[in-house]
Amino acid sequence: MPHSVDRVRQALLSAGHPDTITEFAEGTHTVAEAAASVGCTEAEIAKSIIFRSGETPVLVVASGVNRIDRAKVGTALGRKIERADPAWVEQVTGFAVGGVAPVGHLAPALILIDEDLMVLDPIWAAAGSPTHAFRTSPVELVRVTGGTVAHVKA
Template sequence: MSNALSPSARRIQDLLNSLGFGPRVVEHEGSTRTSEDAAAAVGCDVAQIAKSLIFRAKETARPVLVIASGANRVDEKAVGRLIGEKIERADPEFVRESTGFAIGGVPPIGHAVPPLVLIDADLMALDVLWAAAGTPNAVFRLTPDELVRITGGRVDVVRKG
């Protein structure tokens, strides 16, 4: 790990600073692209990874950000019911255009187009979470309450099963 952050990770750290958080972003040598990789890199449980998944609302084409526990799969039908519109998986181009980041490094904040935000209720039972910080090898630490505060997200049941 080096002290100098890449431009995308620096963008997230600067945003965190503007929200009143101190240094939080950590870049790793290896990938934190998957929940399993991120958990191994930071030494936490996969459930503590707050993965940011971008979907596309079918009718309005708005980006929908679902922040889910790394241990869970998202129930797309449930998300559609929660937002009142069916959703579909977003292609890499839509993800980059709407967030400003590539898949695997999408953070929960700092998106180019403000998304509708849903937060996995399972995350609220944990003490510490780790979220992507703009690159496939950068993460930052936060609490569930901080996640809700910085995203303005609605907490609900979004997991399958």
């Protein structure tokens, strides 16, 4: 099992969340692949997108059907938000793009949770690799990440 998946599992268990990580041989790299593998709608995929504010990682966990408005993210945080290249994402989170989980990051991040996720239950999030995901609820996602619910969709 990849080390990054172990980090996610440990973060979940440390937060009192059950180990709901499942491996999907078909892959969960994209929202469409994840929804097909898990057997849910694309909206129920909680995708993790990393931006940066200077050297600080900014994690936005959004419904799989939503595009993120970077300006709204910046307004919600009161910071300038920039795109992050894949190498930087992997360096600061410990996850490759396509497997970025909402928990278990190497460096602490500022975290926003898309308000549209709050009406969906269950939701599925990446668990550290492009073939692993975990099942959770929006309330649990906010609790285990310490994130702030915000309007971030374009």
